[in-house]
Amino acid sequence: MTAVTDETLSFDEAMAKYDPVLGFEVHVELNTRTKMFSAAPNAFGDEPNTNVSPVDLGLPGVLPVVNRAAVEYSIKIGLALGCKIAPSCTFARKNYFYPDTPKNFQTSQYEDPIAYDGAIDIELEDGTVFTVEIERAHMEEDAGKLTHMGGATGRIQGADFSLVDYNRAGVPLVEIVTKPIVGAGSRAPELARAYVATIREIVKNLGVSDARMERGNVRCDANVSLMPKGSATFGTRSETKNVNSLRAVERAVRYEIQRHAAVLESGQKVTQETRHWHEDTRSTTAGRPKSDADDYRYFPEPDLVPVVTSEEWIEELRAQLPEPPAERRRRLKEAWGYSDAEFRDVVNAGVMDSIEETIAAGASAAAARKWWMGEVSRRAKEAEVDPAELGITAATIVELDSLIRAGKINDKLARKVLEHVLAGEGTPAEVVQQHGMAVVSDDAALLEAIDAALAAQPDVAEKIRGGKVQAAGAIVGGVMKATRGQADAGRVRELIFERLGVAG
């Protein structure tokens, strides 16, 4: 890529003069067992060119057969996006030569997508809601993956040769296309991020995609154009391809707004073209111009018959839809009584499901939040995994919580118990048993330790007697040390005041 940096206007200046118009094409890889048009496995991370059939390699004579599960997943996505489902739709061939496309055409949908005319609400962090209209969601197949060898950058320019892995060729995709999004103003970059996040959440919630952006399960092309404030005529748009993280979507849209504004300010015209986002320089560079070169010579795929969707089939699938994520969040927040900030943190930490399970298993909402947002999140961060992937079950948390409430262990001990549970030593109760970790609740034993501590620090004992109750902390510390943390600190404090004849 050329290292020419484009001029940009500051975002605020751009916003003062122009209104941005956005549009998104999001590709979602479906997690069906087999591919869109063949029986080869749809799996990520396997040895290159092992999940392929003659169909995926485009061998002479092969024919495609539509994967019914992929159609059902697509319908579910359409329904979740509030779309109409076509009673009958067809596939088309998109013709272009590229070595990651085995047939040198992509089997896609063109004139009649399976789902169309939908809308979803996108909630920004401060609770503002934008409604984004969905133009269409159509089925197609993914291409293979090229790896460019020999160059310094890993890009095709400067490479000596390229390797191609067809494992991904033919993986089912749904492409979700929005109508132009007008009126976001300065919230446009934020909305862009929230839109992709929402789509990701919807398909993950439906169970139709693994929805992992880092694996390319969800890929976004972002269209940006500007129109002068007060105008209703769209400007020329750029299409920034493959912006593959939520943060990058926000940054790329912001960058393109600033770049377009600078171009327009200088009296020039924006070129209609594809752009490539570079995370390292946080900027885009020009790809190919979008013009007559983009003639894909679409025509109806003669090897496939139309996909016909009966009303019964659609209703059957609608009945299988899970509760929409936004509705579910509203319901849970209310039920748990968390504050806006508390709930947002829970969602951002990715522990909402875990908390729901833990509460269902018998823990209080407060205790569940305390554990998942506290100790479990801390350990997950250390282990560099998601909290839900740490191996802590709802049952473990409930058991820990009840041991604490019964006074058998304290918080500090509970954290140790958790460590042993993670080491595979059994349930919390078993760990407490095995390690003799129960809180020392025998007052006689505690009084013995208290007396020893008071004797060791006579000056502190004097201060407490003199009414400085805060000084008791030092004695508590000594007792805890002597009992290797197995004392109930609250009870120790009570006994100290009792012993010294002061009111706590």
Added chain:
Amino acid sequence: MNELISSSAADLAAKLAAKEVSAVEVTQAHLDRIAEVDGEVNAFLHVNTEEALAVAAEVDALRAGGLAGELHALAGVPIAIKDLIVTIGQPTTAGSKMLEGWMSPYDATVISRIREARMPMLGKTNLDEFAMGSSTEHSAYGPTRNPWDLDRIPGGSGGGSAAAVAAYEAPLALGTDTGGSIRQPAAVTGSVGVKPTYGGVSRYGAIAMASSLDQIGPVSRTVLDSALLHEVIGGHDPADSTSLTDPLGALAEAARSADVAGLRIGVVRELQGEGYDAGVQQRFDESLQLLRGAGAEIVEVSCPNFRYALGAYYLIMPSEASSNLAKFDGVRYGLRVLPEDGPMTIERVMGATRAAGFGDEVKRRIILGTYALSAGYYDAYYGSAQKVRTLVQRDFEAAFAQADVLVSPTAPTTAFRLGEKLDDPLAMYLNDVATIPANLAGVPGISVPGGLADGLPVGIQFLAPAREDVRLYRAGAALEALLEEKWGGPLLAQAPVLGGVK
């Protein structure tokens, strides 16, 4: 001539079942015949000696072991395969340099069915490159010659399969028919060829030219033999989405009944007269007389839109072909040609490969199709052609309201000389004027020998409504019987002697 090679498939099946001959003897006789005459005919691109004999030996062993009951009726009857159909263990070239030496890792569905029936495969037959042509002169491996006159074309694209059957190199063969590639070669070689209803035979494993028109079908010397082979290869295949789920119908039974009494036969006004040789027209008229004499009701029907069929075909076929042939790019299999100088980019490797690998006719159709599908031209060309297609289908519907089957000459002329039309694509394309409407509408058609004009075979074509292939066998076998009675034997008995033995 060795009786084993002149026997029909049905007769061979009977002789095998009666243990009068062994499958190895039958197969060897055909391999010997290929060795004897194919130097002149060039019907075969590959001869599959070892495997064919091994399959034959297996059939003999099963029969000897008392397991005849498990054998298909055609087990041990050899067959030749058009080299457009992929086969494990034999090269598949599609008649192109692009696939020279390519071995398919999978079998076409029809090949799997032939293996299940234990029919020894004699080899792969010649064709116009990627089935594009009407003379087999567009093969990258030299033309096939017509057994009736070695200076003439055997038709195309399936000239190899038709010539193999006509020259007694095989009793049966598989062809593919996109615009007449089974029926026209049958007509000009005095053999029988059937294009089944679209979807009646799985296309999985037939290298696609025009997916909405292509259909695999039988090639043979008798109508009954085609029916028997059709029953082996036909029927639903889940690997082909356009495959019909209907039962095939009793095809062989229909061929054996050979009864046209009361059958309404429609003569298509637009498929005769101008452009049709006088000799062809004469034989056609005589056939109508015979059919009428046998109790058929001859009616005239009009299909006014057939005159646009050829034009529509030459837009739809190249459009689909331009896309189907895009996969031949040197990246994954087949020929790869590196540019002689200049930068070594993927585009230039693809370009050099396709420039060297494809012949002129293939390039012509790719260019035509690419143009017809281009933005700004799509509606005028591809879109209009699809409308004509609908009109042709409606013409058929109207015609079949008045007649049970339609009849016409299969081709407007007899076999022309090699090279005669090679530089005149339009004249070449006109050969398929009578066969193309059936492909556009998806209806089935058969060509049966109709006699000679100036010593060369003429074909008579019957067409039936979609899914009514059974009617073709009934009418075709009836005409065959009537004509053979008149001739005192099969038409091919009048063919000149090849290889010095008859």
